[in-house]
Amino acid sequence: MNTCNKSLTRRFLNESFLSESLMLGIALFALSTRTTQAQQPVEEPRLPPPxxxxxxxxxxxxxxxxxxxxxxxxxxxxxxxxxxxxxxxxxxxxxxxxxxxxxxxxxxxxxxxxxxxxxxxxxxxxxxxxxxxxxxxxxxxxxxxxxxxxxxxxxxxxxxxxxxxxxxxxxxxxxxxxxxxxxxxxxxxxxxxxxxxxxxxxxxxxxxxxxxxxxxxxxxxxxxxxxxxxxxxxxxxxxxxxxxxxxxxxxxxxxxxxxxxxxxxHEQTVYFSTRLSKRKENRVEQSQAPKRVALYWDASGSMGRVDRSAEISVIKQYCKRIENVSIELVLFRNQMQDVTRFEIKAGRASKLISTLQEVDYDGGTQIGALQPLTSEPDLYILCSDGLSNFGKETPRSFESPVYAIGSSTNTNHDFLRFLSQRSGGAYFNMKTTEIRKIVNSIGQAPFSYLKTEIISGDIDGIYPSLPQPISGNFLLAGRLHSPEATIRVHYGIPGGASSHEDFVIRAAEASDSNLLRIMWAQNQINELMMAPQRNEDALIAVGRQHGLVTPGTSLMVLENLDQYLEYQTPPPVTLPVLRNEYIARIEEQQKRESDYRKDKITQVLAMWNERVTWWKRDFKYPANLRVKSQQGEYEVSGMAGGLGGFSGVPPTNANLDAAVEDNAAGAPNRGEEDALAMKTEEALGEGLEDIEQDAQQADKKDASHADSPHINVKPWNPDTPYLKILANAPKDQRYRTYLWQRSKYSESPAFFLDCSNFFQQCGQPKTALQVLSNIVELEIENPALYRVAAHRLAQTGELELASMLFESILKMRPEEPQSYRDLALVLDQLDDFEGASELLNRVVLGNWDRFEEIEVIALMELNRVLARAKRAGVTIPTVDRRLIKLLDVDVRIILTWDADMTDMDLWITEPSGEQANYNNNRTQIGGLVSRDFTQGYGPEEYLLKKSMKGNYAIDVDYFSESTPSILGPVTLQVEVFTNYGRSNEEKKTLTVRLGESKDRLRVGKVTF
Missing domain, CATH: 2.60.40.1730 (tricorn interacting facor f3 domain)
Structure with a gap:
């Protein structure tokens, strides 16, 4: 039910408008968040404790x-x-x-x-x-x-x-x-x-x-x-x-x-470091005062937790120094906002400062959304933590210099330094740089390290290798391979006046220590971090060589030898006995794993053959078939011969062939295990039809039903106090009401998901998107949060943004097949058939330590992608032909959820009354339920090739949760397809939450 409909507010007839106390609360909230920041003294930002x-x-x-x-x-x-x-x-x-x-x-x-x-x-x-x-x-x-x-x-x-x-x-x-x-x-x-x-x-x-x-x-x-x-x-x-x-x-x-x-x-390699002994760091080249300055101000939700008073003080003092300038303010969150122009006269900037103090902080951060102004200003000032978490990370190049300022304790210093230096500007860390120095340096050519010249001796690996401004902790490092060497360090103003200083490095003066080696490696990492995606392999190599944590490497503590062997990770040198035993046993372990990888394709072919065999069967049953279950006993009525009974839980390959016939001559019944022992080529049946023929045959089934099936998905309407308050707010006060409540629920992903859905249903998609983007701000690089936001983006048609979040999840969780599948399904919707098929193929052929038989689900989707690609005239040549077979069906229902180590179950009640679920995964009318995924995420799948007339009720059961830490209520997605794999395919999706284990929820129905 649309939350904007009048029916939603009938429960609140006495609250047609916000109560006086609510309005007062909003006003006090706005006043307190603004005046508090305005009145706080400017203090140097401090790191929070571990x-x-x-x-x-x-x-x-x-x-x-x-x-x-x-x-x-x-x-x-x-x-x-x-x-x-x-x-x-x-x-x-x-x-x-x-x-x-x-x-x-x-x-x-x-x-x-x-x-x-x-x-x-x-x-x-x-x-x-x-x-x-x-x-x-x-x-x-x-x-x-x-x-x-x-x-x-x-x-x-x-x-x-x-x-x-x-x-x-x-x-x-x-x-x-x-x-x-x-x-x-x-x-x-x-x-x-x-x-x-x-x-x-x-x-x-x-x-x-x-x-x-x-x-x-x-x-x-x-x-x-x-x-x-x-x-x-x-x-x-x-x-x-x-x-x-x-x-x-x-x-x-x-x-x-x-x-x-x-x-x-410890390896007898000699490292050296130098810093400039002459005090010239404060020299800058004076430039003309700017006429126009663009101020890009990060207004995302995470910056609302940061004291911005020091940054505001920089802007205020800068205006006083320049005196007369036009400042064009651009707030940005998940998107850039419109430009607001302020004319500064005689250094008076009260309106600009007041505007900065009253900013509402909300939404994710997409620094890649930043663009140069249509008419380039003299310079840009960027105030942000540099942590882009929603959409594109890197913005377009700016012709005018960018001066970046970071004050948050969680600032991405390397990224902001990269953005500023590539434009000819500079980066200022407010934790290590005085406000006065920042104010005087904005717009000025920075005093910089330029290059190092080797005068004599054997030296290599000098970092930094590129020009960069010199700050208080500038350190030049390199490696010495001769007894003595002389270097000449050049510094000054890029393109202007420069000087140099000579240093003599002697190996005889070296002390035994690994500290300089670590700093030398860190200098190398800092340079590679300017383009982390391009330098990903190099970052991993440096981290592994020097034992450092980088974007590509982590430090891991394991408990025993079996763990080190299983994951082929040598124990630390501080455990020499364990390390020696590992070396003696690892070769045998690697051989066993190699043999397992060779068997994978055989396993996949066997599973796929079983699915194809199911699809080829013709399930015969009377129109008045009724199935009842009583204490595990299933009674079937309407069959020839009257009532029949079967007891217990029918396993996957149980023979329920009371009225089942096969439409392919010689094909085995479900209980005949010999089918799995056949040779792979024979098991897949004399060469599967070409995917183009499969697609054509599937499309002929478009008119197989006189009436089109109807999907009725029950809208999710959580009974939460904050939505009740939002529903009663006047239209022009909804966003302020949301902000008022935001402080109370600022750490709840459910709050942002629900409020985003509210604004979406109220016809405010931009606000809905901004509110939704808060979810990824709650914790840095949390894949569960990213997954919730990405699924919701896909449902609302924001496919590009969804694909970017799913790409991030894949980088964070490449060990989980769902990471590849989620991204593939979005790429398919974007008609990137090649990318989608490649990712699904990796699910099919990958080695996964859990989620057994997810390969079959991926093959269903891969063959659908291939059919869609064929219809569009695109050929995908990289898939094993033995796995190509489009299995189109009347009904396909998919359940996924965001929580690891959590068991959700899909239950379908068919028109016959029979329930299809993990306990009864093959039904009399041909319904199939995929393997039960008890360890999290899903997907779980229900398929029916040829529908029986009537209603198919869809329930989700929250069976159990065994993870030691779970991100609040489980958020799940249900996708309902009719005519799956055919040109007249239809799909509806739903996102809901289940709060407690054992909850069962009716989410919708399909009617044929």
Whole structure:
């Protein structure tokens, strides 16, 4: 029922308009969200603390941290931080948690360990998709692997299961960062922002062989200071039951000779780093004041959780500096909004500042939607976190320079730096750059590193290899292959004045350390990250070679030798006995897996032959057939000879041939197992018909029914308080009402899904799309959230956007066949038959550790794609001809859902009264139900080649949920086809939610 219809509001006759309290609430909401941001003082953004998040009452909740042990080693220009966190589970059940670990800009994860039976076990580097597949498999077994992976922005996510009831789990993360320079010293800032009390906190900082005494510049503990210990300086402290909310900043005064650092790693390779010893970073080339400036302001939902006051202060002070300028403001979320022009006179920008303070933050982020203005301004200012999660990620090139500003702790620094540098602009991280410096640098040609010239000696791998602006943590790194070498570093203004500085690097001065090797690899990764898709293989190679987490690699902790062997992942070098045993046994394991892959096509052909055999049968039954079920006993009436009975649950190949005949001579009945033993070629029957003939025969069936079948899908109308309030809001107040409620339900995907559907039904598709796009903002790279949004996009005809989200899911979950299938079905709707067939073929021929017989469902869909392609004049040559056979049917119903380790069941009540389901998967009239997928996602399928007149009722049963963490109520999709595979095919879809296990829901019916 359309939620905009008057009938929806009849229950609320006394509320034809919003109540005074509701209107007041909206007004107060708007006022508070605007004035709060406006009145907050401008403070430097801080990193949030690491947090182990669990799902509780449909909301993400952090677990208590019982102990924190932090050790920092500073040598030369680099700091290594080792943070060990112990989390307490106060509940009486196992929990699964995601540890979010925000990192400072320039940080590199270099180590990870997880407690296994009381011992900390180091992680090993594994390709990201393989690591995630291993984690999912082992979690389903109830085993506790650990996984740390890169996600967009300067964020790393560690997945931990189980966290035992009333027990603890301990995680160690090690990362490396370059020191940051100011006018007098090098500094290391240790983020400590634990607002909740920590049971025990230990901190040790060691500065190795500094040339001057280090100082503690911040920190409330007066006892925390450095003592000399040999050539080093050490500071220690222990706190109990306290909140640790002040970052610790260590300053090391600079002295002559600190500009070069040389290390020799464990493989005896010599690495070096240099920084400019001359203080020229603040030099810029002055340019004329701009007349027109375009300000692109990220107004997506995630930015509503960020304090924007510092960015607003930059814009305000910039207007004062320029004095007279036309600023064209463009808000963007999932799409660009219209331009609003502000004329700034004598530096007065009150209207612009007021507009920025009153922005409503809502929707996903599509940075790829940004386009240059029709008439190019003098420059662009982009204020965003750079985390694009909805649609295209990379925008078109801009002719005018782009100056990007990032203030969020989750900023994608590499991406914003890439966008700005390719246009001749610059990127400013507000966490490390003063507002005054940003204001003075916008529009100015930045002081930059230009190139490095090798004067003498053998040196390679110098990074950065491309020109880039020099910031406070600029570090040039390379490898030395000769006893001594001299390099000349050029710096200055691109296309303008430049200078150079010479450095002599000596291998004899190297210290034994791996820190420089890690920073050198990170410099290489930073450069590759400017085009991550093009450099995907290189990123994986660098990560694996140097043991680092990258967009293509993760760190994985496994429990025993069998796991390492199963996944062909060598144990860490810190477990030498286990590693040696692995090497001795892995060859035999690889041979067994090779033999299994060879058998796959034989298995698929056997399954497909069984499906083709079912399709060829002609099911005969009287028009008045009635089937009743009583306590597992099925009684059939209307058959010749009166009532017949069969008991129990008919298995897949049971012989129910009371009135079943085959229309192909010599074809076996369902119970004849010999069919599966036939040779593959014979089993598929003297060469299957050409797909073009199949399509033509299917199309001839268009008129087989005198009356067209009717699909009646019951609209989903969730009984939720927020929809009741929306239904009673005046039309011009609906969006404000939604925003008012948004703060209460901001972490609920169900809220955004329902509200999006509301606006869609009210004829506001743009608003519906914006509201829906919030779902992907709830958590960075969460495939379950992406899947819900993508399915809904496909249902509303937003196929391009749906395909982009499904592409992202495929990158995140390549180990799941549903990832390929979902994308394939959208590409089919976009008439990309080749892409769709390639993906479905991968489902058919891939090796999957679960979802047995999904290959048959994919083959049904693959052959339909081939038939559609043939009708369109497109030939797909890459499919094995033995698998080509269009199986068109009168009815096809598909059930899918968004949750892993959750069992949903499809139930169809046929006109005869017989129920088709996983327990009764072959019916008297020829109904077929596919294999029961008890471990999540689906699809489950009902097929009927030739329909019986009457109604087919469609139910969905929420049977069980065994996953330790589930994203709220299960969201499911039901697709109902009639005349499937024929030119007159019709389809209707529905998205619904089931809240609790054992729920059964009637979702619709088909009438013939």
């Amino acid at each position: 947090a182990m998040m669990i799902l509780e009452d449909e909301r993400s909740t952090p677990l208590q941290i019982s102990e924190v042990n932090t050790q920092v080693r500073i040598r030369g220009q680099i700091a290594e931080t080792r943070m060990t966190l112990t989390f307490l589970n106060p509940q009486s059940r196992n929990l699964a948690g995601d540890l979010f670990f925000p990192l400072p800009e320039g940080a590199t994860i270099s180590g990870y360990a997880l407690d296994i039976e009381g011992q900390m076990v180091d992680g090993v580097v594994v390709p990201k998709d393989k690591a995630r597949r291993i984690f999912e498999i082992e979690t389903r077994k109830g085993i506790d692997p650990g996984l740390v992976e890169w996600v967009k922005g300067n964020n790393f996510k560690t997945r931990v299961f189980p966290i035992p009831p009333n027990g603890t789990r301990t995680v160690m993360v090690r990362y490396v960062t370059p020191l940051i320079r100011d006018s007098k010293s090098q500094k290391h800032q240790l983020p400590l922002n634990f607002r909740d009390k920590v049971g025990k906190f230990n901190l040790k900082i060691e500065v190795i062989k500094p040339r001057a005494r280090p100082k503690v510049q911040t920190g409330k503990n007066p006892k925390f200071s450095f003592d000399k210990l040999g050539d080093n300086f050490v500071a220690k402290t222990t706190l109990k039951n306290q909140s640790i909310t002040t970052d610790v900043v260590i300053a090391i005064p600079e002295v002559h000779g600190d500009a070069i650092q040389v290390d020799r790693d």
